[in-house]
Amino acid sequence: MTINRDFRTCPDTGFKIHLPADKLIKWNAVSGVVFLMIGGLFGIAVALTRWPAVHLLPADWFYLALTAHGLDVLLVWLIFFEVAILYFASSVLLGSRLASPKAAWAGYWLMLIGAVMTNIAVLRGDSSVMFTSYVPMKAAPDFYLGIILFAVGALLACFVFFGTLVIAKQEKTYEGSVPLVTFGATVAAVIAVFTIAAGAIILVPTLLWSVGYISHIDTLMYKVVWWGMGHSSQQINVAAHIAVWYALAAILFGAKPLSEKVSRTAFLLYILFLQLASAHHLLVEPGLSSEYKIFNTSYAIYLAVLASMIHGLTVPGSVEAAQRKKGFNKGLFEWLRKAPWGNPAFSGFALSVVMFGFLGGISGVMMGTEQLNIIIHNTIYVPGHFHATVVTGTTLAFMALAYWLVPTLWQKELVLPGLAKWQPYLFGIGMGLVSVFMMGAGTLGVPRRHWDINFADAVMGYDFPGAAHLMMGLNGMAALMGALGGAIFILNMVGTILWGKPKTKAAEEEAPAPAPEPVVATYGNAGTMAVPGTFTLAMVFLVSFVLYYFVNWKYLAGVWPLS
Amino acid sequence: MEETQANSGGADEPIPFMQQLMDNPFLLLFIGVTMPTVFYILWGIMEITAIPIAN
């Protein structure tokens, strides 16, 4: 077997790019975007059905669309894009050849075939079990088989990633420790392996049960193991998008982390503790002890929350340090005001950091507290929370990266640069409002995954307060705004790849000359901790956090009136 | 920047334990799989199997 050692040098960045890795990154990223589009369309249909005045779909179609939406965006879009990130962070950042492109392609096709297979099962209408597929609800065998194939493909991608780390070390393409972004990607890959293992343990028996070889699967056992996968897969997203934040800070500002040691330790806390929080999905299960719940969701997980707050501090901190070095030193916030807010790679990144922290982080800690969980359990507050994390956090960060990655890899100019400027605001703020309105409605008791909160044809009805209906209507409008932003992103990406003008020499000369060795591919600290602006913002965050947390304890006290 | 060289270590300065740990992806993988398997999955399954069966 001959080893492909063909590289090209990127004219913008100076990266040495292994050609097979180049192609794999492109195919995985594009496949992800296509499924984002499909899943997004289902998302609009779902949101319009939950808008009481519109109530678009009939009940069976609603659950079909909800299942397809959850799977296509949460699983397929994010994991395809993450595979692209893994190959980028290993092969490109380390300047190494990719381990076994053949295995990587096998992984790609398994993922694609699996995703298509599951989509077909869902569209057929006999597998509307939603992405959690709780037993004893039964889907058709190909529903589970498709997810299993997809997962095996993703596992192959993880192996290729680890293999590439080994090769880069052996062939000495870098010295010392890997760059921080590669380290973050390693953490994502580690989490992915646990995720996929848990998924295999539960989905293989469930497939056999669906075929008829196994007669019974215990519902609680299913939930425990399934959430080992379901929760952990969200932490792949967190680790990956934080790696993307560090990458964007380095690419856009030449920013170095305030402290490599601190950032890496924070990532290590993720490896140790983040997955234990899977238990926050089981907080109201009567079969599990409080010791189990509280250990896994409090004592241990708060160390992982600490890690997220460290990243939330050091990412903007590194940007501030880099900006101040360039002379943006006036007052607390000149560095922020003078940031390139018209560049979608920056504005998407900035909105992602802020909304992930304020909307997703604060609500997540609240609902992950055993006592407080009952206030919002199974309400639409839950999707409100995770649209903040996984949409305004992860998806927006990936979009921001794509604004840099796609023109760079393809060497083409964006087709719609004017619309691109607005895109992160439309999508980010639209989806941020979706989160807020869903959380608001959830606080008023509106259930998640519910076709009709008017209970028009139900034997026993329930009247939700007018404010709840209003929130669900506003949610529908915000969803349209977000979806418009999503459509502009997809148009821009697909359009650029298909019809974008090749980057010209002139454009290149305008851009600053690339650093001999790009900061994103190196190890090193900023060498300062003087970031007063970031510390001020962090205090605002902490105060909001504490206030919101205690307001909810107060609210809990009012849930069951005692008089 | 001085720190840039920090990770390649001085000539015969021993590499700190934590750095050795974090430079070894397979050790990280081992820890990352073991921790949640023990504390979350195994502990959870033990509790479920300890629930008495109704008769």
Ligand code: HEM
């Ligand atoms: C156009 C953009 C989007 C809109 C309008 C939208 C809207 C919604 C709505 C209204 C729900 C249903 C809540 C319920 O009835 O329980 C939902 C569920 C969900 N969404 Fe989205 N969403 C969008 C994008 C995304 C993205 C990008 C992701 C992930 C990356 C995502 C992940 C999910 C998941 C996992 C569910 C839960 C499905 C379930 O309960 O089974 N959404 N979304």
Ligand SMILES: [Cu+2]
């Ligand atoms: Cu979770």
